[in-house]
Amino acid sequence: MSSEASVVAAPSSGIRAWIRTLLVLGVFGFVCLVGGELFARLDDWWFADVPFLSTPSYNDLFMEDELGRRGKPHAHFEKWRMNNFGFRSPESMTQTPGPSTVRVALLGASETFGLYESPNHEYAAQLAKLVAPQDLEIVNTGLPGITIHTLSDYWNNWVVTFRPQVAVVYPSTHLYMTCEDDLPQQDAPKEAPKEAPKASPPPPKPRSFSIGDLRLIARAKNVVELPDRVVEWRNERKILAVTSQHSASWLYSKPPQICVDAFRADLEQLIDNVQRAGTRLVLATQATSAAVTPDSAGLRDLESFRAFSPRAPALVLRQFIAQANEAVRAVAKERQLPLVDVDASLSGQRDNFGDLVHFNDAGAAKMAKLLEAPLTGIGGELKVTSR
Amino acid sequence: MIFNSFIFLFAFLPVTYAVFWSLRNADQRYVWLTLTGYVFYGYWDPRFCLLMAFSTLVSYFAGLAFLKYESPHARKIILIVPITVDLLLLGFFKYAGFFTRVAADTAHAFGVETHFPVLDIVLPVGISFYTFHTITYIVDSYRGVIKPTRKLFEFSAYVSLFSQLVAGPIVRFRQIEKDLENLGSADRTRWLYLGASWFVWGLVEKVVIADSLAHYVDAGMLDAHKLDTGAAWLVMLGYTFQLYFDFAGYSNMAIGLGYLFGLRIPINFNSPYRSLNPSDFWRRWHISLSSALRDYLYISMGGNRGSEAATYRNLMLTMLIGGLWHGANWTFLIWGAYHGALLVAYRFTAPAWDRIPKWAAVPFMFLLVVIGWVVFRAPDMSIAMDIYRAMFTWTPGDGLVDADKFAVLIVLGAVFAIWMPNCQEVHERFRPTIRWGTAAAFMMGACMAIMAGGRSSPFLYFQF
Numbered sequence: 001m002s003s004e005a006s007v008v009a010a011p012s013s014g015i016r017a018w019i020r021t022l023l024v025l026g027v028f029g030f031v032c033l034v035g036g037e038l039f040a041r042l043d044d045w046w047f048a049d050v051p052f053l054s055t056p057s058y059n060d061l062f063m064e065d066e067l068g069r070r071g072k073p074h075a076h077f078e079k080w081r082m083n084n085f086g087f088r089s090p091e092s093m094t095q096t097p098g099p100s101t102v103r104v105a106l107l108g109a110s111e112t113f114g115l116y117e118s119p120n121h122e123y124a125a126q127l128a129k130l131v132a133p134q135d136l137e138i139v140n141t142g143l144p145g146i147t148i149h150t151l152s153d154y155w156n157n158w159v160v161t162f163r164p165q166v167a168v169v170y171p172s173t174h175l176y177m178t179c180e181d182d183l184p185q186q187d188a189p190k191e192a193p194k195e196a197p198k199a200s201p202p203p204p205k206p207r208s209f210s211i212g213d214l215r216l217i218a219r220a221k222n223v224v225e226l227p228d229r230v231v232e233w234r235n236e237r238k239i240l241a242v243t244s245q246h247s248a249s250w251l252y253s254k255p256p257q258i259c260v261d262a263f264r265a266d267l268e269q270l271i272d273n274v275q276r277a278g279t280r281l282v283l284a285t286q287a288t289s290a291a292v293t294p295d296s297a298g299l300r301d302l303e304s305f306r307a308f309s310p311r312a313p314a315l316v317l318r319q320f321i322a323q324a325n326e327a328v329r330a331v332a333k334e335r336q337l338p339l340v341d342v343d344a345s346l347s348g349q350r351d352n353f354g355d356l357v358h359f360n361d362a363g364a365a366k367m368a369k370l371l372e373a374p375l376t377g378i379g380g381e382l383k384v385t386s387r
Numbered sequence: 388m389i390f391n392s393f394i395f396l397f398a399f400l401p402v403t404y405a406v407f408w409s410l411r412n413a414d415q416r417y418v419w420l421t422l423t424g425y426v427f428y429g430y431w432d433p434r435f436c437l438l439m440a441f442s443t444l445v446s447y448f449a450g451l452a453f454l455k456y457e458s459p460h461a462r463k464i465i466l467i468v469p470i471t472v473d474l475l476l477l478g479f480f481k482y483a484g485f486f487t488r489v490a491a492d493t494a495h496a497f498g499v500e501t502h503f504p505v506l507d508i509v510l511p512v513g514i515s516f517y518t519f520h521t522i523t524y525i526v527d528s529y530r531g532v533i534k535p536t537r538k539l540f541e542f543s544a545y546v547s548l549f550s551q552l553v554a555g556p557i558v559r560f561r562q563i564e565k566d567l568e569n570l571g572s573a574d575r576t577r578w579l580y581l582g583a584s585w586f587v588w589g590l591v592e593k594v595v596i597a598d599s600l601a602h603y604v605d606a607g608m609l610d611a612h613k614l615d616t617g618a619a620w621l622v623m624l625g626y627t628f629q630l631y632f633d634f635a636g637y638s639n640m641a642i643g644l645g646y647l648f649g650l651r652i653p654i655n656f657n658s659p660y661r662s663l664n665p666s667d668f669w670r671r672w673h674i675s676l677s678s679a680l681r682d683y684l685y686i687s688m689g690g691n692r693g694s695e696a697a698t699y700r701n702l703m704l705t706m707l708i709g710g711l712w713h714g715a716n717w718t719f720l721i722w723g724a725y726h727g728a729l730l731v732a733y734r735f736t737a738p739a740w741d742r743i744p745k746w747a748a749v750p751f752m753f754l755l756v757v758i759g760w761v762v763f764r765a766p767d768m769s770i771a772m773d774i775y776r777a778m779f780t781w782t783p784g785d786g787l788v789d790a791d792k793f794a795v796l797i798v799l800g801a802v803f804a805i806w807m808p809n810c811q812e813v814h815e816r817f818r819p820t821i822r823w824g825t826a827a828a829f830m831m832g833a834c835m836a837i838m839a840g841g842r843s844s845p846f847l848y849f850q851f
Contacts, residue, residue: 024821028828035832039595043837046792047602216832219839223393 033216040215048076055213062143067157068150070143078218079119085162088113088124088140096163102379103137105164105279107151107270109172111286112142114364116354121361126368127375136379139164147175148266152273160277166378167274168282168371170342171267173324174357177309177317179259232300235307242310252312255320264327271335280378282371283332284340285325287363288356291348292322298348301356338374345370388430390586390640391594391838399427400644403549407648413571417540420648424547428512435511442476443546445469446521450535450542453528466529470522477518480508485715513553515712519679520546524560526683533561541567550644554637556655556675566650573649580819582646587827587834588810589639594834596800597633598842600625603793604764611765612773615784619777621793626764627757628800631660633847634673639810658809660756660801663748664740665729668756680709698734703727713763718771722763729755749805 044050056077063072063086071086083091097103106112106124114122124140131138141159143151148171155167211217226234243251267283274281290298294314302314309317325343332339345366346352352363359367388395403423410416429436449469456462494501524542528535536542542560545567551558566573607614607622614622638655645652659672669677681690685705691698703724710723733740743751761778765771776782787793817823 024824028824031825031828032832032835035829036836037832039833040836040840043840043842046599047842216836216839219836222841223839 036216036219037214040219044215050076068153069146070154070158080114081119088122088142089138090128093137093139093162095161097137097165100383101135101137102166102382103139103162103164104131104166104168104375104379105139105141105159105162106168106170107155107159108142108168108170109146109175110142110144111172111358112140112170113144114140114142115144115358116360117364118361121364123359123364123367123371126365127371130368130372131375131379134376134379135383136375145175147172148263148270152266152270155270155273155277160279164279165382166280166282166375168284168340168375169267169270169274170284171263171286171324171328172357173263173286173321173328174288174305174309174317176259176263176324177255177312177320179262180256181311228300232303235304238307239310250311252316255312255316255323259320260323260327263324264331267328267331271331271337280382282338282340282374282378283328284371285328285343286321286357287342287346287352287367288318288321289348289350289353290318290356292318294318294348297350301350301353305356338378340370340374342367342370388427390637390644391590391834393835393838396835399423404647408575411571413568414538414540416570417538417544417567420544420549421540421547424544424549424552427549428547428552431512432509435514438476438480438511438514439517439547440543442473442517442521443543445472446524446546447539447542449525450528451537453535454537462529466525469525473518473521473525477514480511480514482711482715484508516551516553516555516557517546519557519676520560523557523679523683527559527561533564536560548645548650550641550648550650551652554634554641555673556638556641556652557679558652558675559679562653563645563650570649575649578646578649578651580824581814581817582643584817584819584823584827585643585646585810585814586640587643587831588813589636589641589643590834591830592632592636592639592810594636594837595830596796596803597629597631597636598837600629600632600793600796600800602842603787603789603796604629607787608764611770613784614774614777614782615786616777616780616782618784618787618790619774619782621787621790621797623757623761623764623774623778624797625793625800627660627753627760628797628804630760630764630847631656631804632800635810654811656809657811658804660753660804661749662752662756663743663745664737664752665726665733665755668752669726669730676709676712680705684708699731702730702734706730716766717768718762718765721768721771722759725759725762729759753805 041050041052044056045052050056058077058080060077061072061075061080061082062069063075064070071082071088073082073084073086075082075086080088083089083093085093085095087093106127112122112124114124117123120126122140124138124142128138139162141154143154146154148169151169159167271281271283288298289301294302298318299314302317305317306312306314312320322343329339329341331337346363349363352359352366354360354363388399390396403419407416407419407423410419425436425439428439446469449465452465453462456465491501524533524535524545527533545558545560545563546552548558604622604625607618607625611622635656642652642654653675655673655675657671657674659668662668662671685701688701688704689697690701693701704727706723706727707720708723710719710721710726713719713722740748758775761774762768762771765774777784
């Protein structure tokens with residue numbers, strides 16, 4: 001009888017021990033998360049002046065007021081820091097350039113603003129280092145999600161007030177792929193909400209806490225990369241969710257000419273605006289990680305961007321970018337503007353990109369190098385003229 | 388791979404640990420530790436593994452030869468040949484470029500233009516440390532202090548033990564010989580909690596304290612020639628604590644990892660900034676290196692057995708070589724000379740120095756150490772001189788960004804380094820309680836959050 005009891009007792013005490021161990025591990029795990037969250041906040045507060053109890057986001061970098069959408073002065077989020085005028089440029093910038101300085105405004109979207117590059121490695125920052133000895137001041141006026149159309153307003157209302165003598169236009173041609181549809185801005189980082197918050201009242205509504213508000217989660221995303229297959233699967237689901245609502249004929253079989261034309265018209269309009277201010281212009285074509293005839297890796301990058309333009313199959317998107325680049329070349333030729341053919345130099349070189357259109361550190365370095373010669377040339381001409 | 392990386396914490400360490408304790412005997416565990424050591428080391432560059440394997444084999448066969456040959460003449464050859472091979476390897480990879488430059492500069496000074504090839508050799512991580520391991524093994528075998536092992540994998544496990552492979556502590560074979568022999572019967576649970584606790588303590592020292600200080604120190608050193616007086620002092624005080632917590636943190640993690648695998652690795656730091664004099668400092672700072680330099684270099688040169696002058700010469704030479712061991716640069720040589728001079732000065736004035744009350748001796752010694760770290764940290768002598776000038780003559784300037792926050796961190800660093808009990812003092816009374824586990828889990832989370840924020844950096848001593 002006693003041996004029977006011990007046999008019965010043994011497993012239950014074993015289970016109890018297991019449960020106890022699991023409980024202790026669970027408590028330790030929870031304490032570990034609490035420690036992580038607290039120190040993540042402490043770290044942000046100490047080193048980046050992020051309020052301890054706030055929920056910072058990418059959109060904190062931007063504001064919208066009567067002048068339109070633009071960078072928020074002194075804002076910062078993770079690696080991004082805005083200067084006193086809301087540009088991703090050095091804090092030392094003044095409203096008007098110094099007498100011996102030639103100010104160059106880099107106009108573009110997130111490719112110019114910088115997305116994947118490590119701090120101070122976006123092409124604007126690397127270019128600034130290259131041309132500093134020639135007294136050229138580079139201002140990164142890039143604004144994620146901005147199209148050439150909205151860039152005109154941004155130029156007229158804001159950028160022109162800083163009196164740049166030279167402007168470089170690096171267009172995000174792929175944003176025009178959806179010109180026929182009323183889709184929101186597309187190339188903001190994944191974590192950013194689609195709409196930028198207003199800088200002015202009304203104040204943000206109080207909202208309930210979500211798991212995404214944990215700073216530890218945000219930091220974990222820096223470390224944990226989802227497997228490619230999972231990312232592709234999520235992307236396919238997003239595309240399917242849109243395409244399933246339409247018939248097969250809704251999909252583009254070739255680039256929509258109306259969008260290419262819209263892009264060209266907006267570009268011409270922007271050029272008029274910039275030249276009206278007496279600013280010299282340099283145009284650039286857009287490079288992508290996928291060549292015009294993409295390999296399998298390039299196709300994957302194109303597919304990943306279909307989430308932003310589900311109507312355009314991968315190859316059609318690439319053909320559209322190629323046609324838009326042709327339009328840039330044609331405009332540059334007609335108007336006799338200097339052209340930096342980034343597309344010809346970098347497209348298809350996947351090592352230089354973080355995704356289809358955004359540079360990594362290496363790509364940004366090459367982009368900076370491509371811009372260096374024409375800008376120093378123009379800078380030299382401007383200095384001679386001013387004498 | 389570094390200890391403060393997610394791949395180490397969540398992949399390498401759990402797999403190494405689980406497989407190690409599932410193996411049944413010592414021989415299997417030697418093989419596993421060797422294998423994991425090479426994976427750990429090869430993560431930087433697989434080519435480095437060949438170098439370590441070669442160095443291991445040379446020393447292992449030297450050990451076997453000591454077992455076979457007894458004549459003094461033969462033993463001397465067995466001593467000299469493998470040590471020469473090890474030193475040639477170290478010399479080539481670490482010092483060839485430096486000495487080529489020195490030779491060219493010297494020739495140039497005498498008006499002779501040379502055309503030495505520019506040697507841009509990649510320095511294999513940790514080569515100074517494992518070369519030291521193999522040399523101490525050969526010398527101890529020669530001296531009869533240890534009996535060389537016949538088991539290749541026991542020896543290779545010792546050399547490639549990942550916990551102390553790239554930045555020490557410099558563990559002598561005799562110090563873990565018994566634990567290695569008993570590896571097959573080691574008790575997994577005996578040291579588990581103690582090891583985990585040492586590891587977390589070291590991780591906190593590195594990630595929370597040292598890396599936080601590094602943020603400001605590195606920013607200050609970017610424009611070292613522009614530092615004003617206050618900034619120069621802040622940067623050097625910050626570096627003083629950064630270096631300590633960085634290296635002590637690494638050493639404590641290494642000791643903790645040793646415990647996890649049933650190996651007791653000796654301590655490497657004992658609150659060095661509490662030192663009263665230079666001799667005391669070197670008994671507390673990088674203990675494994677200073678004791679190895681003493682036992683294998685200073686004593687071999689005659690130590691203090693000769694005249695006073697010979698003792699001073701031996702001290703200076705030992706510290707010069709110790710300085711050069713840290714890197715092929717004039718700055719390290721001068722740092723070594725500085726500490727050699729301090730040791731000589733102390734020996735010369737010991738009766739007076741020892742009468743200084745503790746409240747004055749500790750800050751005085753601390754100040755001397757800080758002065759030494761300037762030349763240790765500066766990339767070249769010109770920058771070192773700029774910093775010295777800023778520190779010791781009134782130099783106005785813009786100051787540092789966030790100097791107030793930096794100063795707070797320095798004060799916290801001083802409190803932890805000087806007044807608080809150190810890792811081994813805390814663990815003398817260690818009991819694995821729930822409260823202790825909770826604190827460790829909390830701090831582990833803190834470290835991971837900081838690491839995930841991308842502010843964590845490699846260990847300073849990896850470059851040596």
